[in-house]
Amino acid sequence: MKNIISLLLILNITPAFADQQARQIVKDAIDYWRDQSSYSLVDMTIHRTSWQRTMTLKVWTKGMKHSLVRVIAPKKDKGNANLVKKKNMWSFSPKINRLIRIPSSMMNQAWMGSDFSNNDVAKADNILKYYTHKVIATSTHQGKQLFTIEAIPHYYAPVVWGKEILKIRADHIMLEHSFYDQDNKLVKTMVTKNLQHMGGKLIATQQRMQKADKPYEWTEIVVKQARFKLNIPNRMFTLSNLRNPRY
Numbered sequence: 001m002k003n004i005i006s007l008l009l010i011l012n013i014t015p016a017f018a019d020q021q022a023r024q025i026v027k028d029a030i031d032y033w034r035d036q037s038s039y040s041l042v043d044m045t046i047h048r049t050s051w052q053r054t055m056t057l058k059v060w061t062k063g064m065k066h067s068l069v070r071v072i073a074p075k076k077d078k079g080n081a082n083l084v085k086k087k088n089m090w091s092f093s094p095k096i097n098r099l100i101r102i103p104s105s106m107m108n109q110a111w112m113g114s115d116f117s118n119n120d121v122a123k124a125d126n127i128l129k130y131y132t133h134k135v136i137a138t139s140t141h142q143g144k145q146l147f148t149i150e151a152i153p154h155y156y157a158p159v160v161w162g163k164e165i166l167k168i169r170a171d172h173i174m175l176e177h178s179f180y181d182q183d184n185k186l187v188k189t190m191v192t193k194n195l196q197h198m199g200g201k202l203i204a205t206q207q208r209m210q211k212a213d214k215p216y217e218w219t220e221i222v223v224k225q226a227r228f229k230l231n232i233p234n235r236m237f238t239l240s241n242l243r244n245p246r247y
Contacts, residue, residue: 034064
């Protein structure tokens with residue numbers, strides 16, 4: 001059996017169980033970061049050639065389908081927030097005191113002016129639902145096995161990418177995530193720049209998203225606090241709480 005598998009790998013024919021293993025590696029990485037529930041305090045810095053600004057955000061998640069992001073600084077942005085609930089995403093701006101549901105036509109637009117898209121924030125499980133997965137390389141990183149996984153969308157998938165390449169360690173740490181267009185041209189890459197123990201486990205505490213055609217422009221997320229497995233009430237993820245925060 002071992003010789004058959006080796007031959008298949010040499011011929012670049014992936015056995016069915018290998019595809020399942022690749023998918024499981026991706027799922028485990030997402031589950032590891034989001035956990036059953038989580039709270040984090042992060043700084044998001046958007047860097048451009050002529051300016052730079054930093055926002056401080058509070059982020060709550062519950063499972064794969066619920067998340068709430070609220071800006072707490074600087075003062076001019078304070079109170080801006082996004083809610084993701086199942087398949088829907090809303091934004092709230094205190095300046096106009098208005099809730100806006102983000103339509104599907106805007107999901108690929110920039111999230112809060114950053115290099116992340118609304119889809120990057122809202123669709124945590126898209127890569128599990130709409131892609132096939134394959135381990136295309138293995139190596140080591142800091143003594144841990146590192147898997148390079150190619151994710152190809154199904155022909156019917158409601159996604160814009162031609163493929164995604166992920167580098168994930170055996171301990172579920174996502175080190176790199178690259179996005180390619182329909183012509184397999186690299187569009188942007190998120191790279192983990194620092195790891196730290198926080199909230200009882202090792203996590204990525206500094207990640208940078210950078211577009212391939214604009215090397216001097218990037219968005220960086222730095223985690224300042226993180227806690228996991230919290231008892232977050234479902235009412236946290238409601239439109240009422242999005243507009244008038246009580247928690």
